[in-house]
Amino acid sequence: MSSSIQLPPIESVFNLNDFEKIAAKVLPEQVYAYYSSSADDEVSYRENHNSFHKIFFKPKILVDVTNIDLTTEILDSQVDIPFYVSATALCGLGNPKGGELDIVKGCADVNVPHMISTFSSFSIEEIAEAKINENQIQWLQLYVNSDRKITHDLIVKAERLGMKALFVTVDAPSAGNRERDARFKFSAAENNGPKVMEKSKDKDATTNGTSRTLSKLIDTSLTWADIETFKKLTNMPIVLKGVQRVDDAIRAAEIGCRGVVLSNHGGRELDFSRPPLEVLAELMPVLRDRGLNKNFDVLIDGGIRRGTDILKALCLGAKGVGIAAPFLYANSLYGSEGVELCTQLLIKELVLSMRLLGVTKLSDLNADFLDLSGLFARAITIPRTTVYHDSLA
Numbered sequence: 001m002s003s004s005i006q007l008p009p010i011e012s013v014f015n016l017n018d019f020e021k022i023a024a025k026v027l028p029e030q031v032y033a034y035y036s037s038s039a040d041d042e043v044s045y046r047e048n049h050n051s052f053h054k055i056f057f058k059p060k061i062l063v064d065v066t067n068i069d070l071t072t073e074i075l076d077s078q079v080d081i082p083f084y085v086s087a088t089a090l091c092g093l094g095n096p097k098g099g100e101l102d103i104v105k106g107c108a109d110v111n112v113p114h115m116i117s118t119f120s121s122f123s124i125e126e127i128a129e130a131k132i133n134e135n136q137i138q139w140l141q142l143y144v145n146s147d148r149k150i151t152h153d154l155i156v157k158a159e160r161l162g163m164k165a166l167f168v169t170v171d172a173p174s175a176g177n178r179e180r181d182a183r184f185k186f187s188a189a190e191n192n193g194p195k196v197m198e199k200s201k202d203k204d205a206t207t208n209g210t211s212r213t214l215s216k217l218i219d220t221s222l223t224w225a226d227i228e229t230f231k232k233l234t235n236m237p238i239v240l241k242g243v244q245r246v247d248d249a250i251r252a253a254e255i256g257c258r259g260v261v262l263s264n265h266g267g268r269e270l271d272f273s274r275p276p277l278e279v280l281a282e283l284m285p286v287l288r289d290r291g292l293n294k295n296f297d298v299l300i301d302g303g304i305r306r307g308t309d310i311l312k313a314l315c316l317g318a319k320g321v322g323i324a325a326p327f328l329y330a331n332s333l334y335g336s337e338g339v340e341l342c343t344q345l346l347i348k349e350l351v352l353s354m355r356l357l358g359v360t361k362l363s364d365l366n367a368d369f370l371d372l373s374g375l376f377a378r379a380i381t382i383p384r385t386t387v388y389h390d391s392l393a
């Protein structure tokens, strides 16, 4: 799976969107199709990002903004930045040699927390060993297997390897209908399926699309009762990833989860699921009202590409934000150097935007800095034809 188009020098990347633009040209077609595909007509995918464009700032003036502090705390870990690398399966498709290991390397300098996918190309032992600093923050993202022993063993192993939190993905009982991806056959045996698959009965599966193969390893019968079981198995804080409703977030807090990620899986699951930013705006006042916002971190992901996107989420009450696709493209194109650049670009944008907003530290951010009047407006722009995907154009 190779592409004949030459990789431009890393200096040609000015922002996170540039990584995807280059990836679309340079990555093998099948890899880009899996990485970029989202559900059905990709409306949620687009709205995730568009939702950030519906919020405007109300900057304060005449504040001394010489020193900007980006430090905060996420899930009891001190961090120098309010974002993390969210889980992405099969980083080895785009970066066969380095895969997830290059993400670990690229996260070392700033200690960007890294959420490791259950469906990583490398084993979690290899990923844990790749740490450059002992204090690097790693979390495990969990897809629950129908053979619960496999899942329980993985949880115990992750804790032993020093992972600091367990993110149980709850928005993906089956892979969404991702048609860009489905147009390519995926053979787990030929294409380096995920490491966890080696012992699976589906290890030689060939399906229409990478997502379908991975979906075979996810149990459709996961319920709240399983979360109770996981709590008994581990001391790692448990976070539900993929919460999309206020009442589910409240329930997670009430049963003792340490947090939630408001997410629709980057628009890859149920099309027309709401942008997580809207859910965040609804949720935080309710959590505060009920006194449930202490020891309960609300994180958010989906469509976050700019420092200003991050600031908007933090103003609304998020503790931190997850970013997936841009780091995946950066790693696929430029390895750990790309991951470092992705981080540095976000830091640069955050520092500048905080100065221009008139704040010096993250704890100063609040909804008073935002004009939210357009947030809930619906204006879905869908092409008039039934042809939605570039691959059909």
Ligand SMILES: Cc1cc2nc3c(=O)[nH]c(=O)nc-3n(C[C@H](O)[C@H](O)[C@H](O)COP(=O)(O)O)c2cc1C
Pocket: 034, 035, 036, 048, 086, 087, 088, 089, 117, 118, 119, 141, 169, 241, 263, 264, 265, 266, 301, 302, 303, 304, 322, 323, 324, 325, 326, 328
């Ligand atoms: C190629 C790809 C693979 C993904 N794999 C996983 C995964 O293995 N587990 C998971 O919980 N989420 C997975 N996600 C979802 C991300 O963790 C995250 O929720 C979402 O992509 C965030 O949106 P963003 O890509 O716009 O930043 C994946 C996303 C992409 C793009």
